[in-house]
Amino acid sequence: MERTELNILGEFGLIERIASQSQVHNSTTIKGIGDDAAVVVADQGYQLLSTELLIEGIHFDLSYVPLKHLGYKVVVVGISDVLAMNGIPKQITVSIGLSNRFSVEAVDELYSGIFAACEDYGIELVGGDTTSSRSGLILSVSAIGTVEKEKIAYRKGAKLNDIICVTGDLGAAYLGLQILEREKQVFLDAPEAQPLLAGHEYVLQRQLKPEARLDIIKQLSDLNIAPTSMIDVSDGLASELRHLAAESGLGVRIFEEQIPIHQKTYLAATELKLGPFTAALNGGEDYELLFTIRQEDYQKIMDHTTDISFIGFMSADPSEAFLITKQNEAIPLTAQGWEKSEDA
């Protein structure tokens, strides 16, 4: 494959190359890349601003993550936090630190993923910075979005007896990562061995190309439902639930049998001898939305949406965070290893 060194292009050449591929999807973007700052129209309501930093070797491993997927995922990770405030993402900036290990073609791959995500979510890249890095790849994404004042969803807004909802399914991204780690180890031990990835496409996709739940935010808006509190599931269900509970000054009770886990997640868990519920509770990187609704909104969501599970409710005692098992036992959400993998 062709390899063009970055220094042939130079920083300005690289920025021009990126800018020429950027497309505008929002009328609120007045000026994107190409001046000292991007210019956007300040909508009515609140502006949301969120930043994520991802570092090679800490947040991603380029020995099994394709650059295009990484670009896509960086955007998803960035806009997921805007969605978690019940907002609509509009613009992003992306900054990168690159070592000379990366060619122009590699940077193109990365940005092809970034632009694919921009297209899918109707947002645009309006700026960023590029710099050289001594060692690994560094990526920072900032997302800008808007939300109507009366619809903003903080972590702190849950009320007693509100129903806890979660979108999609959980635990798959973590198991996808475990499969990739396993195969990397096999490869390091015996490079001629064929990777055993077949049958695990679902969990691998959930790890490598997660999706942000813009669709759910739009559905809730169409139903005129504002979640009373919300957070995105980046660190695992248990930890996100504890955030909602602590910020809202309440307890939580969730039911094991209501936690959405994909059939392929059970399969991967069995093969890896890991508990599927432990993966769902503590795995992370699912980028689903966890939120609470008033009891009176339950029927509307039940009747008009499909990808939302009702997993529990907010309880009065702020010191309790319980998982109620199928055997009706109450287990603290902080407990590790309660689930034996043989049960899977």
Ligand SMILES: [Mg+2]
């Ligand atoms: Mg978040």
